[in-house]
Amino acid sequence: MNAAKRGLTPQEYRLEVQALVPPLPVVRLPLAMCRGLVLAEDVTAGVSLPPFDNSAMDGYAVRASDVVSATAENPVRLPVADDIPAGRTDVAPLAPGTSQRIMTGAPLPEGADAIIQVELTDGGTENVRIDASVLPRTHVRFVGEDVSSGDVILRAGTVLHPPQLGLAAAVGLAGLPVRRPPRVLVLSTGSELVPPGDPLPPGHIYESNSVLLAAAIEEIGGKAVVLRSVPDDVATFRAVVAEHVGEADLLITSGGVSAGAYEVVKDALSDQGVEFVQVAMQPGGPQGRGSFEGLSVVALPGNPVSAALSFELFLRPALLSAMGHSRTDRPRARARATAAMTSPPGRVQYRRGRHDAGHVEVVPVGGPGSHLLASFAASNCLIEIPVGVTEVAAGDEVDLVLLD
Numbered sequence: 001m002n003a004a005k006r007g008l009t010p011q012e013y014r015l016e017v018q019a020l021v022p023p024l025p026v027v028r029l030p031l032a033m034c035r036g037l038v039l040a041e042d043v044t045a046g047v048s049l050p051p052f053d054n055s056a057m058d059g060y061a062v063r064a065s066d067v068v069s070a071t072a073e074n075p076v077r078l079p080v081a082d083d084i085p086a087g088r089t090d091v092a093p094l095a096p097g098t099s100q101r102i103m104t105g106a107p108l109p110e111g112a113d114a115i116i117q118v119e120l121t122d123g124g125t126e127n128v129r130i131d132a133s134v135l136p137r138t139h140v141r142f143v144g145e146d147v148s149s150g151d152v153i154l155r156a157g158t159v160l161h162p163p164q165l166g167l168a169a170a171v172g173l174a175g176l177p178v179r180r181p182p183r184v185l186v187l188s189t190g191s192e193l194v195p196p197g198d199p200l201p202p203g204h205i206y207e208s209n210s211v212l213l214a215a216a217i218e219e220i221g222g223k224a225v226v227l228r229s230v231p232d233d234v235a236t237f238r239a240v241v242a243e244h245v246g247e248a249d250l251l252i253t254s255g256g257v258s259a260g261a262y263e264v265v266k267d268a269l270s271d272q273g274v275e276f277v278q279v280a281m282q283p284g285g286p287q288g289r290g291s292f293e294g295l296s297v298v299a300l301p302g303n304p305v306s307a308a309l310s311f312e313l314f315l316r317p318a319l320l321s322a323m324g325h326s327r328t329d330r331p332r333a334r335a336r337a338t339a340a341m342t343s344p345p346g347r348v349q350y351r352r353g354r355h356d357a358g359h360v361e362v363v364p365v366g367g368p369g370s371h372l373l374a375s376f377a378a379s380n381c382l383i384e385i386p387v388g389v390t391e392v393a394a395g396d397e398v399d400l401v402l403l404d
């Protein structure tokens, strides 16, 4: 039996989808556009951090040896020879037996080796009374303490979160080399679909797949372009796709892939480079993938939970991998099911569930139906029931894919 007849396993299908989304090109983007993206090359600092010795406190720059005897009972008085705000560059050397008033971040004057914070003084501007001694180096931040010029500060493959972006800015970089976000077209099909916000005529339903899929794409850092939904009409479908071929890395469609009389995606794309198959899972059995006029296409089933799980299990890892992420899988856990479940033979079933904080127990939410979007929205994990298991008893341990 060939793979299409017996049904591909989800793992096999996942690799096929992955092959449709090769690694994305490396581009240099401004830091403000890099959050969540993956760094494509090692980054070397062109400056040290701190770039110069400077004060960690508002106070007075001194020689520690000049204040060695200072106590609250026997304070030391020093003339205040200068005033150094942050950013001042023409600081004179500190003469022995004097102090300079200094602000946090201002350069340490030559000759000074410690800072007395202002709270340990009378705050004087001509002369200052110093009520405590300090050890040399106190409250001084030394050049290169954090980063030395020439250090590799970020490695290729790093996911750019706020601290990494802050560091890049701190060493003076305005942008970074990253794998650019994928541009993904999202196209819902079905003559019954009505945009949310419009009145709902009899026999119609609100279109939700494009909203869910676009949000899922954006959540992992991709750029979603939602096309206007098309009715079950092959000519319209092809015309809408033709308008956008060349603009994107991938087209994701939903609906029109199963066995009915009006399967618009299947009718438009079969024998045009897209192959339709059964994947041995539920929901998400009927699937299509390939390339149409040079554009990679993944055709998802229309049922909302089927489309969502297909994205979760196939497209999410494929897109993350193309973006350069090394961790593309959700964390997993095992927990005891609080209720019995059945599963079809020969298929992996993905039930929706809610696990507790310690993943001790999982409560199945709703039934197995692929139209149960509210149950999915109330879940924080998938319960994976493997091929060969048709009955799960309450109290049995099950595998979870954690979505939270």
Ligand SMILES: Nc1nc2c(c(=O)[nH]1)N[C@H]1C(S)=C(S)[C@@H](COP(=O)(O)OP(=O)(O)OC[C@H]3O[C@@H](n4cnc5c(N)ncnc54)[C@H](O)[C@@H]3O)O[C@H]1N2
Binding pocket: 188, 189, 190, 192, 193, 205, 206, 207, 208, 209, 210, 254, 255, 256, 257, 258, 259, 260, 263, 283, 284, 285, 286, 300, 301, 302, 303, 304, 306, 370
């Ligand atoms: N005779 C058979 N019928 C069906 C089979 C089968 O094997 N033999 N498979 C079933 C399974 S499983 C699935 S999943 C669906 C997949 O069908 P399609 O991909 O062709 O999807 P549609 O028929 O267009 O829609 C299915 C369902 O989902 C609703 N839908 C579609 N698009 C949206 C959208 N954008 N937003 C919200 N809801 C949407 C649609 O109204 C239908 O209710 O086929 C089964 N049938």
Ligand code: MOO
Binding pocket: 281, 282, 283, 284, 285, 286, 301, 303, 306, 307, 369, 370
């Ligand atoms: O495979 Mo369908 O996706 O069960 O609902």
